Amino acid sequence: MSDKDSAQGTGVQTRSKGWKTAANLLQDTAPLTVPEGASAMTIFVEWEPGDPGTPPHRHTGPAFGYVVEGAVRFEMEGEPERVIEAGGTFWEPGGDAIHYQDGNALPDARTRFVVTMLCAPGKPMLELVEEEELAQRAPRRAPRPTG
Numbered sequence: 001m002s003d004k005d006s007a008q009g010t011g012v013q014t015r016s017k018g019w020k021t022a023a024n025l026l027q028d029t030a031p032l033t034v035p036e037g038a039s040a041m042t043i044f045v046e047w048e049p050g051d052p053g054t055p056p057h058r059h060t061g062p063a064f065g066y067v068v069e070g071a072v073r074f075e076m077e078g079e080p081e082r083v084i085e086a087g088g089t090f091w092e093p094g095g096d097a098i099h100y101q102d103g104n105a106l107p108d109a110r111t112r113f114v115v116t117m118l119c120a121p122g123k124p125m126l127e128l129v130e131e132e133e134l135a136q137r138a139p140r141r142a143p144r145p146t147g
Contacts, residue, residue, distance in 0.1 A: 001004070005133075006085065009042070013077060013112065014052055015078050018132075026089045026092060027064060027066075027089040028048045028068065029062075029064070029091050031093035032093075032096060033061075033062070033093065033094070033104070034061055034062065034118050035060055035061045035118065035119070035120035035121070035123075036120075037120070037121040038060075038061050038118040038119055038120060039117050039118070039119050039121065040114040040116060041070075041077075041116070041117055041119060041125060042114060042117075043087065043114070043115050043117070044112065044114050045102075045112065045113050045114075045115065046111070046112045046114075047070075047103060047111045047112075048064070048104065048110060049106060049107055049108050049109055049110060050103075050104055050106070050107045051103055051104045052073075052101070052103040052104075052106075053072075053073070053101060053102040053103025053104065054099075054102050054103075054128075055098055055125070055127070055128055055129075055130040056092070056098050056099065056100050056101075057098070057099055057126050057127060057128050057129055058095070058096065058097060058098055058099060058126075058127050058129060059092065059094045059099070059117055059119070059125065059126060060073060060091065060094055060119050060120035060123045060124075060125075060127075061094040061095075061117060061118035061119050061120060062093055062094045062117070062118055063092045063094060063115050063116070063117040063118075064089070064090075064115065064116050065089060065090045065091065065113050065114065065115040065116075066077055066089050066113060066114050066115075067084050067085060067087065067088050067089070067090075067111070067113045068086060068112045068113055068114060069086050069109075069111060069112040069113075070085075070086060070104060070105075070106050070108065070109055070110055070111025070113075070131060071083050071084065071085045071086070071104070071105040071106050071110060071111055072084045072088075072090070072102060072103070072104070072111055072113055073101050073102070073103050073104070073105040074090050074101060074102060074107060075098060075099070075100040075101040075142070076097060076098070076099055077097050077098040077099075077100065077137070077140050078097075078140055078141070078142060078146075079142055080142040080143070081100075081101060081144070082147060083105045085107070094117075096139065096143070098129050098134070098140075098141075100141065106136065118127075134136075
């Protein structure tokens with residue numbers, strides 16, 4: 001430890017009080033269903049301008065996201081489509097729920113977001129939903145925006 005790291009060269013490290021205000025709660029979600037033996041992974045996603053994102057899919061466990069840059073067009077089964085801008089968060093419960101959209105809502109700029117997922121052991125992190133199942137579950141999808 002150098003003298004710069006100690007309080008007046010006494011060897012005692014000074015403590016910052018910045019930790020008291022450094023963290024800001026962005027998202028608090030309950031209740032959660034976590035698959036037994038789950039693992040966690042964090043991924044960084046980057047969509048080019050106008051990219052529609054991943055086709056309709058689901059995850060085996062909950063997923064929590066934070067938009068770093070741009071805007072995500074986000075739609076979960078039973079919820080209306082919404083746009084989440086940089087600094088915003090999203091989550092999905094995992095399990096049976098279909099995630100319809102996670103694409104770039106901007107036609108002229110990239111969108112980047114980070115997602116942490118809890119995944120059931122031995123299962124893929126993401127499972128695409130077949131067209132037949134989408135048709136069967138169509139009544140569960142929120143009305144589409146018009147215009």
